Amino acid sequence: MAQKRGVLSACLSPREELPRQLILSTGVIGWALVILAWVVLAAADVVPDMFLPSPWEVFQAGQRLAADGTLMNHIWASFEVVVIGFVISSVVAVPLGLMMGSFRIVQAFLEPLVNFVRYLPVTSFVPLFILWIGIGLEQRITVIIFGVFFQQLVMVADIARGVSKDLMQAAYTLGSNRRDVMVHVIAPASLPGVLDTLRVTIGWAWTYLVVAELVAASSGLGYISLKAMRGFQVDVIFLAIVIIGLLGLVTDQFFRFLRTRLGAWAN
């Protein structure tokens, strides 16, 4: 259809599918334009070199730090914190959120609390966490959990609340008890939405990681970024930003993959 009407017309029609090649090349062009603008800005000396390194300089900084293994150590330090914090948060938030969305009594108990805590800026708790927990790994993990958990809880509860009552009634007439309805209807029906929630919230986990590392850490991408600022190594700051972006992209793709594998029925 799109072929007959012409690609241009297809591009301008809402929701119209396009050839895969066109989609891929458009994505590449988007990236190419950003990098090109960066190269031109860096080369044109509009901004002093000290503040805007060229992509090549950032790449060299990456090589320099990778050579002695420090880059890998910092990446791993950050990755570890994000994964531990995110997993602890999700393991509690997903089942609790399903309960909160399914049982009015759990909702009545948790909702007022959660909706209070949810709007407190996580950053305002960082000084408190440092006093209580110190500046080790645990402190950064706590910041991530605090930043992600309450959001996950509310989002998962909404998903569970959206499960069709008809499906639950069908399950009851087929001999399910209440536990069966939780395990065999509400949980599987919520799975695609839960995976979407995880995908969105892991992005936030990366954000809170950097917040935590900027304030108090002795390793990690946020930490090298802060150290680089003190030493006017703008190329390293850029490097840290690029790597965080790439790691975010990888985790996003991971959840996207899970979603297409486990939630195909919902597409």
Add this chain to the structure above:
Amino acid sequence: MGQLKTLHAVAPAAADAAVEQRPVQLAINNVSLRFPKPDGGEFTALENICMEVREQEFAVIVGPSGCGKSSLLYLTAGLNHPTEGSIEVAGKTVTAPGPDRGMVFQGYTLFPWLTVRENIEFGLKRKKVGAAERQDIVAHYLKEVGLENFADNYPKQLSGGMKQRVAIARALANDPQILLMDEPFGALDSQTRLQMQQLLLRVWEHSKKTVVFVTHDIDEAILLGDRVFVMGARPGHIREIIDVDISHPRTLEMAMEPEFIALKRRVMNLLHDDLEAMH
């Protein structure tokens, strides 16, 4: 298939006896259903409903929209509770939903994350039926509804009519005492609906389940039913019970017979009176 026979054999001695002599399978005793209204008053959805459906009978409830016919079915399923009165299925008072009362809903209620096979197995798994026996039962009902080649498809790959066929198979696989059907063909196009009526008649003639079928379609009511319970609205009540003395197996052509048309006129007049009373 041997196991199937014992599980699903439904040919007791009474099979050929007149309907009136068979045991009562469903008894609805003085059931009323009321809801509080926001203004503090009360809305009566169903008033003093009494009805009996006998074993292996195909009972149809027909009535205008809003007469509470679906509510009555939900009460029988145990998905809602009567304000007054009681409902008994096979001598047991209904207090909650259970696998002895299978239900086919108006909307599509297949579990979208399960294949056709897994949907049909759902109730059997809850009953902890073994894998081999499950497979036999699923194969039997897939064949009954003509979906042998769709066992591993997901609901979203099926048409509306096919989804309802799976829903019928899923309810029957549980071997319920009674099959409740809430306008199951209401969302289908008229061609598909005719096919589904034929299919249901055939399946019913094989399984001889007690069926309570709710519809607003008069042709459907007479074609399928042994008896048609005509309901009126405001509040929902049973106006008349009409015996359909048309022999089985039934076919669509019977809808052209004079006796069919006479019955249709009778039901229409009853429903029409009710409409006029409302205006």
